[in-house]
Amino acid sequence: MVYFTRTLLEKIRRPRKYLKDGFRDSLRIFVSGGPGGNGLPKFGGIGGKGGDVIVEAKEGITLEKVYKNNMSKRYMATPGKSASHNFILGPPGEDLKFEVPTGVTIITDLGKKLGELNNDGDTLIVAKGGTGGHQKNGFLGSRGQVYHVRLDLKLIADIGLVGFPNAGKSTLLKAISDAKPRIASYPFTTIRPNLGIVKYNDLRQISIADLPGLIEGAYYNKGMGHKFLKHVERTKLLLMIVDINGFQLSTKYPHRTCLETIMLLNKELELYNEDLLNKPSLLLINKMDTDGAEQKFKEIKTQLKEFNDFISRYSEEIRPSKCLKFSNIIPISAKESEKDIVLVKQKLRTILDIMNDVSNTNKIDKLYEDIKSSISEKGPQLI
Known part of the structure; x- marks a missing residue:
């Protein structure tokens, strides 16, 4: 029975x-x-x-x-x-x-x-x-x-949100836009691209696509990320988000630090299409509300400024030949800090509005000057 x-x-x-x-x-x-x-x-x-x-x-x-x-x-x-x-x-x-x-x-x-x-x-x-x-x-x-x-x-969006699984992409998207992605405390919560609209008080709207989590080796057909890399191509701006505590997919894989995840995400984008690394980009270091996050961020500040020296220690298999030039690097807590979300919205709008105003040459020049100034010989600008 x-x-x-x-x-x-x-x-x-x-x-x-x-x-x-x-x-x-x-x-x-x-x-x-x-x-x-x-x-x-x-x-x-x-x-x-x-x-x-x-x-x-x-x-x-x-x-x-x-x-x-x-x-x-x-x-x-x-x-x-x-x-x-x-x-x-x-x-x-x-x-x-x-x-x-x-x-x-x-x-x-x-x-x-x-x-x-x-x-x-x-x-x-x-x-x-x-x-x-x-x-x-x-x-x-x-x-x-x-x-x-x-x-x-290929999804058409203003912003492409990329990161390893469980970095907080879905949490950020829910906080910043009208999208309703599935959220949980385990990897691969997102199994398909989510498209959200960021709305401002003056009715300005920006579209943002949350792409399923890449993993190390995605370009070589591992995980799900390789399937969705093509959706990054038509975005105007790349928004990379990483966990301050790093990432480990499972006990079968090595634990990657915050800096290593940045390097590996760069590598996956480069392997798919090196032109993606020429796009304007922003880096968010998430989960600053977790224990010991402030101390960890202080420790990686110097390494962020000398990022090219940092990646030179690794083999060519995982080291990108070229890195994204982040206009800003912003530590945030997508889950706990509304102030951080407001700051991110303002930064995204500033960059995209300048890019969209193609007719104003001075503003376009200013955008690239800002990006170049934040990527000096000492490294990206920390906010």
């Missing part, structure tokens, strides 16, 4: 909603432009053009929804009509249009990039319809374009 009850309960067990929903940032589909209609040699009739397959960017839609709307993943436009005695010009086939999220890149199986849709309302023809039959092609309609393409989504 006990065995039967256990078996029955196991059958009706349902997965938790956050695991059931999942997060999809890539989708492979089949597209086919409609074939052109045949012409009519006797009267010089021209066949109708085949329909095109068109994608349109739409804010608020997800690739998961695209998949659920058409689980066959086949998008085929209708063929053009052949010319006839009644229709010397054959009617064209109807275009097939469907919506995709903003931030999608369309790539063929051969690796050819067809285009990007970064703004709401952007459209792109992914498969052209065939031409109708006429005198030059023997009055035979041609086939439309037919192939598989991949919809590759």
